[in-house]
Amino acid sequence: MKPAASIILFTTIAGVAQGLAVALAVATLLGVAPAAGLASAILWVATGLLLVALAASFFHLGHPLRAWRAALMWRTSWMSREVIVLPVFICLTGAWAVLASNGAAARPVLAWLTIAFAFLLWYCTAMIYACIRFIQEWAHPLTIVNYMLLGLSSGLVATCALAVLAGETRFAVGVVPWAIAFTAAAWITRGLALRRNARLKPKSTTQSATGIQAQRVVQKSMGMTGGSFNTREFFHGATASVVRNTKRIFLVFTFALPIVVLAIGIAANAPAVCLLAFPLQFAGLLAERWFFFAQARHPQNLYYQVVS
Structure with missing residues (x-):
């Protein structure tokens, strides 16, 4: 398949924002929420990232002004639900x-709703691809x-990085083990998928x-299929x-390097080192x-083979 830059940016940026919101929500429910200033910063960054992701998603639409119609098929389409x-x-x-900027204390119901909608959004986004049964690489719970x-x-x-930037090193140190654990878990499940x-x-x-029922079929020319929609969008x-x-790059930068950097930052008692983990990841x-x-x-692609 041809990776669309807008979809790559949307899913990646939105995922970071959802993770930020969930991290803060869980910390709030556990009674270990950061100072009001950091909590407010995390929420505003998450909101800003979500808006950027939303804007990025419009770039792959043929008619952006008709984007609202995508919600009409919510009964059958995971994209509509997303x-x-x-x-x-x-x-x-x-x-x-x-509310956080105005000094209002977060209510548990708000934290629970944030967690619920974050996971619902992840599920809807993932199901857009997992529900396509004829693409075997995607059609799996992984x-x-x-x-x-x-x-x-x-x-x-990202929460660790924001905490370090805000001077909340104690909160950052508390988040690092969870960041390492979930990065390792993601590494394992992504490895299983690969x-x-x-x-x-x-x-x-x-x-x-x-x-053509011949024993060996080889494409010699694209012929009239060259330069068609099928050859542009699926190669x-x-x-x-x-x-x-x-594949080698993303395994190193997404998983190995962030874990090493975070571990060094804690072991060396140098939380500032943890700042490097996010851009690398x-x-x-x-x-x-x-x-x-x-x-x-x-x-x-079995029919069109490769673009020659």
């Missing part, structure tokens, strides 16, 4: 940010698990796609070497999301 849940979550996070764990991991790492996908065998064959155009290297997340789309093999 379109409904996202604005609700933005309003919820924004309202909490306003797709949903990975969207949630990557969001929680990035949100916790292992599963590497063993997949296409259910269709070149013979069934083309209707990422990168070489196999680029795809392999992207975010770069890795962009590569991970590109790979997520590029790895997906649409069955139509």
Whole structure:
């Protein structure tokens, strides 16, 4: 599949924002919430990121002014459900940010609603891809698990960075073990997904796609299919070497480096070092999301083969 930059940015940025909001909500429920200033900053950053993600999502639409119509198919479409849940979550996070800025104490019900809508948004976003049964790389529960764990991991790492910037080193130190734990958990489940996908065998064959029942079918020319919608939208155009290297990059930057940096920051009693973890991980997340789309093999490519 061809990775769309707008979707990569939307899912990555929104995931960080959801993780930030969930981290604060859980801390609030556990009675270990940070100072009002940091709590307000976390909520405003989360709201801002959600708005940026929403804006990014419009760039892949052919007719952005008709975007509101996407919500009309909520009975059958996970994208429609996502379109409904996202604005609700933005309003919820924004309202909490306003209350926190005015010094109002967060009520448990607000924290629970934030957690519920964050996970509902992750589920809707992941199901857009997990429900597509003919793309085997996506059609698995691990797709949903990975969207949630990557969001929680990035949100916790971002929370550490914001806490350090705000001078709340004690809160940052308390969050680091959770950030490491969820990053490690995300690493494990993403690794399981990669292992599963590497063993997949296409259910269709070149013979069934083309209707030619010869023992060996090889594409010699794109012919009249060259430059069509199918060849533009379902081929990422990168070489196999680029795809392999992207996988190595995102495994290192999304998981290994953030864990090492956070561990060094705590072991050396230097919380400022933890600031490096978020930009490293975010770069890795962009590569991970590109790979997520590029790895997906649409069955139509058995017919069109490769763009020559």
